[in-house]
Amino acid sequence: MKAAQGCWTCKKRKIGCDRSIPYCNNCSRTKRQCGGYGIRLNWPDQLSNRRKDFVVCSVAGLASVERYPQSRERRYLNFTSRDFCLAEKRLAETHLPWHPFMERISARPSLALSPHTPVVGEDAMLLTYYEQIIAPMCSTTRALNGFRHHILSIALSRRDRSTRALCRSMLAIAAHHRQRPRAALAHKTGAMKALYESLAAPTDDGSVLGAEAQLATSMMLCMYDVFDEQEAQFHLHLNGAKNILSKMSPLQREHPVSQFLMEWLLYYDVLSDFAHPCRSIQDELRVPFYSNPVPNLIVGLLGCSIEVFESISSINQMRTMILDPDAEHHVPDKTFEQRAAVEQKLQIAWQQLSPDEVATSTDAQMKAALATAELYRLASLLYLQRVVPDIGDEVRRAAYLRQAFAALNDVPVATGPWPVFIVACEARTDEERIYILEILDQMDKVRNVGNVRVMRTILETIWKQQDLREHSGMTEMKQWWLCADSSVAVPWFV
Template sequence: MTKAKHNCWTCKERKVGCDRALPKCANCKRSNRPCQGYDLKLAWPDKVDGRRKQKKYRADPTALASNYITQDGSFAFLNTTSKDLSGRKFSVQEMMQGDMKLVPAVSSICSVNDQDGLLLSYYDSVLARMITTIDDDTNGFRLDLIQMALSSSDASSRSLLQATLALSSFHLGRQEKALQHKVQAIKSLSESFQAESTSKLAQLATCMMLCVYSVFDASDTTWHVHLQGAKTITAALTKQEREVPCFEFLSPWFNYHDTLSSYSHPAHLPSEEAHQAPDILLPECDSDSRKIIGSLGCSTELLQFVYCINQLRSLKDCSRCNSAHAGRGLLELSLLIRARLQHLKQEIHINIGETTGTIDHQRITLTAEFYRVATLLYLYQVAPPQAIPEKAVQGLVNDGFQLLDQMGLCTSPWPLFIIACNVTSDAERLKIFSILHAMNQKRRIGNYEIIKGLIQTLWKQQDLSADERAPKKIDWRSLIDPNSCIPSFI
């Protein structure tokens, strides 16, 4: 029979033995007393017990209430409830309750009608420039996708056009119109798979554009579905299709989403690899891999290191890694990745043209460095303790905040989330809240609300375990219901 791990609270108060039976102990039943159960119980130091040494609780004189007032005049705090104490897992949508807001229409363009040309123009002039850090003549969001959408009247091109219009409509606050375009995009995409002649690259672009739509719309939980479609199409591309110039833009865009999808999933090895641990191949270091890609915010070399750490996390958690030999292998690999990341250089290459937008070299450099700092922090979450230098984590958190201060506006959710997982003080938490608020105000992307809800849930669990003798590291993935949607961090 399953029993509780400790005595019930009624028996503890009576200082008698408890048989720890579930759901109520036999002592309480026999004496007709209400059994208080075995759940976590909060206590406040309002009762002096002379037989036990009392903890000293001291108020922080610098922790004034005014420090917790946000820009909009409300208080920032973590409202811990009984749900947080229950130990159950949460769906991503539950984490956002109370924070969901409709995306407001942009006041300066309220008079814009629903004609497709104006929506496409909004995408070209605003969205396609907003979702990249380098708006030069390599900006495929403008120069490749629009051309693919308008180059043909076949179903694959129509699907890409409709997905693009859906994204513009949603960001303008026209949710109903956005949904209509999205349905048309999916319908046309389905038709394209039945057609004899179609463009797989346009199909891939449509799947990726629908991924971006899911990132913008917090209520859309189909990001991983569209990404799986993109993965299937990419695997079926021929050598000739991979040599088409637009694939040079599509490939890193897809890899970025795919790598962050692997980051979000719980660590596991695929069934076909269960009998043999896969080799982790570190990325090559050359001029092409060091180049910062606008659609990523960092270099492809750095993105490949994130992928390597995803694999390292899977290997660490598999049963084979309990052996001393496997442990040494993980330590050596972690030290090698750490050395490469510490000395990694990322370079800016700008292709100036007639349609090139504003190029902010400092912001591009700071964003790429922000990714590098976050990737090192991610490595330290996964690596054996021997691979983590003393005080290295707090030092990287400080570096991250310095970079954020210089950036002004953060545009990269994943490295910000990594920083948030490692903050230790209320002052740092308030900075994270402030940064997320500014991101949401300026860019109006629903994914930020999902990330905020996830951060709050993680912080509350960290607070609940803070007084334990050996506070355990909490994997945020363990807090999410496995049947819930997967956060994207895009």
């Protein structure tokens, strides 16, 4: 039996390997230590700027080996675009303020290639899995993926309770996705324990980075519950994240990492309101929409622009007012005015990618991102029609549905469950429903996230109800969005 590829020692020597198992004969004959045939992580040989996106992990047994003798130790001074901007703008001159500039720099966690906390063995593999598999799954854009650039930076920037909690929550998600339940449970338990200790000792973790790490950990625990459909603590972690955010000062919220975390929290909060409208009635902590200078820019985490996502939140609020038995009787004219305003906003919404995204993406990637954003816009219009129905909706609904299926056809793998669910609820023919089931199968196969399986079960129930009502001669359409509020605590649409 031969190995599929040569051993690492022969690769390093750049010679042919006979691929004998467990050790190659070349190494045995020359009395060299055979490097084996296993998978290896990427360790940079030099601290070059080209390698800045890689996470360096220490390997047990090799961490103490010095690459260079002490007298010949190499040092590297890496320049970034910020350095050149600093020189061009002459910020070193006395009449220009240094304090705001240095404050912006110090607010960002270190991107050093040598993390403060060594990550070894199985944990190193899981961390790399998070970086290469989990992080890209969570965003439709690539230019600045906060799950990779921001979250990893925080987790590896310091060694304290808050960052340890964040790191272990990331490892828990990676382990669960790799179908390693024991490791996932151990890391999740460790993350919750470290987060509790961090929150109980604010004097130790009371800095900006500490608060960001605590908020990021709470959001990661929310994500874990989305990945694992058996978990039922999503709202507990979401409310914890809201409490942490409420204690952050306005200045802290201005930091780039905090801005990303607020986007993430907003995404979960809005779609959680969709899944559980009765919870939103009792919820006193609301996540505010932040002012975006370019509201039509597609946000990778959301899958669409802030403008479109804000419309989804507005429709949720209209539905909440209709459902709330304790609310004052809503005026129909006012409700239709609200619908008209949201509908007009969505009809003229034009979503675009950032210049950085255009520069770093292929045509196929840009097409998929734009199609996903358009799918969110069309799904929002379909959702609005069901919440506040009006005369003439049937004709417009048919047009929206045709466009939505065309957008789905331009997406290799659907990333957002919410628009797929909205479109699926409008599917009437067998052909449309089979196509939706194929999309869900592809999502489950490629993404392997538990909320898709829960969503499929709900969809099948809704389709059955629709067919039974149709066969019984009932022409009035049942409000399918009421079915989303069930006893299952997982918000299936994030």
